[in-house]
Amino acid sequence: MSAVEIHGVSQRYGSMAVLHDLNLSLAEGEVLGLFGHNGAGKTTSMKLILGLLAPSEGQLRVLGRQPADPDVRRQLGYLPENVTFYPQLSGRETLRHFARLKGASIGQVDELLGQVGLTHAADRRVKTYSKGMRQRLGLAQALLGEPRLLLLDEPTVGLDPIATGDLYQLIDRLRQRGTSVILCSHVLPGVEAHIDRAAILAKGRLQAVGSLAQLRREAGLPTRIRASGMDNGAAWLQRWGAAGHAARETGERSVEVAAINGHKVPLLRQLLGESEPEDIEIHQPSLEDLYRYYMERVGDARAQEGRS
Numbered sequence: 001m002s003a004v005e006i007h008g009v010s011q012r013y014g015s016m017a018v019l020h021d022l023n024l025s026l027a028e029g030e031v032l033g034l035f036g037h038n039g040a041g042k043t044t045s046m047k048l049i050l051g052l053l054a055p056s057e058g059q060l061r062v063l064g065r066q067p068a069d070p071d072v073r074r075q076l077g078y079l080p081e082n083v084t085f086y087p088q089l090s091g092r093e094t095l096r097h098f099a100r101l102k103g104a105s106i107g108q109v110d111e112l113l114g115q116v117g118l119t120h121a122a123d124r125r126v127k128t129y130s131k132g133m134r135q136r137l138g139l140a141q142a143l144l145g146e147p148r149l150l151l152l153d154e155p156t157v158g159l160d161p162i163a164t165g166d167l168y169q170l171i172d173r174l175r176q177r178g179t180s181v182i183l184c185s186h187v188l189p190g191v192e193a194h195i196d197r198a199a200i201l202a203k204g205r206l207q208a209v210g211s212l213a214q215l216r217r218e219a220g221l222p223t224r225i226r227a228s229g230m231d232n233g234a235a236w237l238q239r240w241g242a243a244g245h246a247a248r249e250t251g252e253r254s255v256e257v258a259a260i261n262g263h264k265v266p267l268l269r270q271l272l273g274e275s276e277p278e279d280i281e282i283h284q285p286s287l288e289d290l291y292r293y294y295m296e297r298v299g300d301a302r303a304q305e306g307r308s
């Protein structure tokens with residue numbers, strides 16, 4: 001059974017269409033990164049999965065049932081984008097309150113405070129917490145009741161680099177336990193190692209979904225091979241250019257060639273077989289490169305529609 005299945009979902013707010021024919025599924029134990037520009041429809045998608053909104057068109061199944069089913073709700077954890085708490089309660093009191101609301105064991109509270117690094121501040125009022133501490137409390141709240149499906153909307157906002165790394169490690173552990181996770185984020189660097197697939201949403205439409213390897217193949221973005229400490233760089237530039245590869249000088253005795261699909265290994269073999277670079281760097285397209293590619297493609301499509 002899939003954790004989430006979305007079939008042909010469109011969503012309107014009044015007369016404004018914000019999601020168009022969305023089709024997406026999430027396997028159990030899978031971590032999906034959902035990325036998109038401001039207003040792309042990420043939070044709306046999460047609210048549909050949470051059963052907080054009913055789709056204008058199409059169907060959703062969450063853990064095999066209707067999203068608003070109370071049994072499903074009990075198995076979901078949600079960290080909203082702008083998390084707010086009662087300022088007068090302490091962190092521990094806050095979590096106890098949410099545990100009671102969710103029917104989760106109060107015994108989990110202290111363990112979760114420890115997991116998010118808030119044990120030392122458990123008895124301080126939330127109004128004295130920094131933004132990052134409130135965010136971590138929000139995460140602990142989302143983890144109450146050991147959810148099977150966790151929805152995290154901008155979880156790294158306000159987190160310092162170490163807390164961000166801790167969050168990603170926590171996601172890795174949850175994945176190992178079989179928890180399914182949807183993670184919305186504008187922060188792309190660093191997240192790619194912790195997701196199974198990425199979904200890229202723009203203007204309410206899913207532009208791409210797949211593993212990084214699949215998206216790299218689909219986008220056909222080049223892997224850049226940079227060789228430094230080269231005695232005969234100019235000759236290589238000429239040779240690569242003649243063979244139709246984009247190549248450039250990147251510094252003194254340093255050259256770079258862009259290898260598109262299928263050319264990476266042959267180019268490397270040739271380079272290492274026939275010259276002696278002091279160093280080689282291989283830069284695969286990052287999630288950020290892929291995101292930029294899909295965003296630019298939407299922009300281009302719009303520009304062409306405008307011209308026709």
Ligand SMILES: Nc1ncnc2c1ncn2[C@@H]1O[C@H](COP(=O)(O)OP(=O)(O)OP(=O)(O)O)[C@@H](O)[C@H]1O
Binds near residue numbers: 013037042043045
């Ligand atoms: N309650 C609402 N009423 C009317 N329009 C809304 C409502 N909520 C969201 N929208 C609109 O729907 C579109 C999608 O919003 P959504 O919050 O899903 O985007 P998002 O991808 O989460 O954006 P961000 O990255 O800025 O959080 C936006 O144009 C937004 O203005």
